[in-house]
Amino acid sequence: MTLAFLFAGQGSQTVGMGTELAASCADCRATFDAADSALGFSLSRLMAEGPESVLRRTAITQPAVLTLSVAHARHLVSLGIVPDMLAGHSLGQTSALVIAGALDFQKAVWLVAERGRLMQEAVPEGQGAMMAIVGLEQEIVYAACAAAGRLGVVAVAGHNAPRQLVISGSHSAVEAAAEQCEVEGGFVIPLDVSAPFHCELMGPVLQPFGTLAETIPFADPALPVIDNATARPLCDAASARRSLVEQITSPVLFEESLRYLVQAGVDRFIQCGPGDSLLAFAKRVSRKVKLLTFEEAIGELR
Numbered sequence: 001m002t003l004a005f006l007f008a009g010q011g012s013q014t015v016g017m018g019t020e021l022a023a024s025c026a027d028c029r030a031t032f033d034a035a036d037s038a039l040g041f042s043l044s045r046l047m048a049e050g051p052e053s054v055l056r057r058t059a060i061t062q063p064a065v066l067t068l069s070v071a072h073a074r075h076l077v078s079l080g081i082v083p084d085m086l087a088g089h090s091l092g093q094t095s096a097l098v099i100a101g102a103l104d105f106q107k108a109v110w111l112v113a114e115r116g117r118l119m120q121e122a123v124p125e126g127q128g129a130m131m132a133i134v135g136l137e138q139e140i141v142y143a144a145c146a147a148a149g150r151l152g153v154v155a156v157a158g159h160n161a162p163r164q165l166v167i168s169g170s171h172s173a174v175e176a177a178a179e180q181c182e183v184e185g186g187f188v189i190p191l192d193v194s195a196p197f198h199c200e201l202m203g204p205v206l207q208p209f210g211t212l213a214e215t216i217p218f219a220d221p222a223l224p225v226i227d228n229a230t231a232r233p234l235c236d237a238a239s240a241r242r243s244l245v246e247q248i249t250s251p252v253l254f255e256e257s258l259r260y261l262v263q264a265g266v267d268r269f270i271q272c273g274p275g276d277s278l279l280a281f282a283k284r285v286s287r288k289v290k291l292l293t294f295e296e297a298i299g300e301l302r
Contacts, residue, residue, distance in 0.1 A: 125195070157252065
């Protein structure tokens with residue numbers, strides 16, 4: 001079997017995530033401690049205890065999800081469950097690059113915390129919105145965004161799975177595009193996020209984040225990491241660094257990434273990080289693949 005790890009993105013976080021793992025696995029606890037050290041405060045305590053209002057702040061959410069995702073992947077590898085390929089959803093691509101050996105974990109924790117801070121500062125909370133659109137073909141959703149563009153910025157921010165997209169932008173324009181999608185027969189799900197990611201409103205983040213990324217060493221990935229922006233493998237250090245910057249305003253091509261993995265022979269997926277949403281996306285791409293959460297993968301060894 002050919003195995004790919006899928007790494008969770010922002011929005012999957014929950015208070016209490018990783019608590020049992022940190023208590024039962026010394027190596028995982030060390031990963032949490034390393035994150036605390038990199039940030040200079042107890043991220044692990046916020047993950048364990050909350051409050052939820054703090055955990056959902058982008059500058060906290062992003063390093064928290066990355067830390068749990070890396071702890072999951074490292075633990076699986078230590079047990080002999082070794083991936084052949086890697087992919088992550090938005091923030092999850094940074095987790096994938098850590099596991100591929102392209103990026104030091106502590107530097108990655110710091111970098112995504114800064115990423116989150118810059119993203120939150122780019123658009124004050126409440127002025128932007130993101131919504132999932134289910135049940136419509138891509139061209140219909142793109143047309144709805146184009147029509148609503150007269151009211152402000154709105155764009156397709158992600159291709160999650162067949163007939164499941166995400167739109168992002170200014171609040172009024174996103175609402176208008178969503179209303180048109182409902183008229184067309186789509187189902188709209190507002191997303192509980194603190195900023196409108198993967199659209200041009202994140203443009204002010206590109207230069208300062210790019211400057212920060214240049215201060216951190218990158219290495220060539222030892223495993224193929226599928227790029228969010230192109231749905232093709234990142235093969236060298238320069239493209240890995242560049243991709244993390246480009247994805248800030250580019251749509252997440254996760255459906256296309258999953259199709260690439262399946263066509264490359266992947267027949268088993270394990271989600272690292274909280275939740276199981278990426279497995280649900282994979283199921284909509286192929287019903288032949290085996291799908292496991294981290295907990296289910298551990299359970300198979302018992």
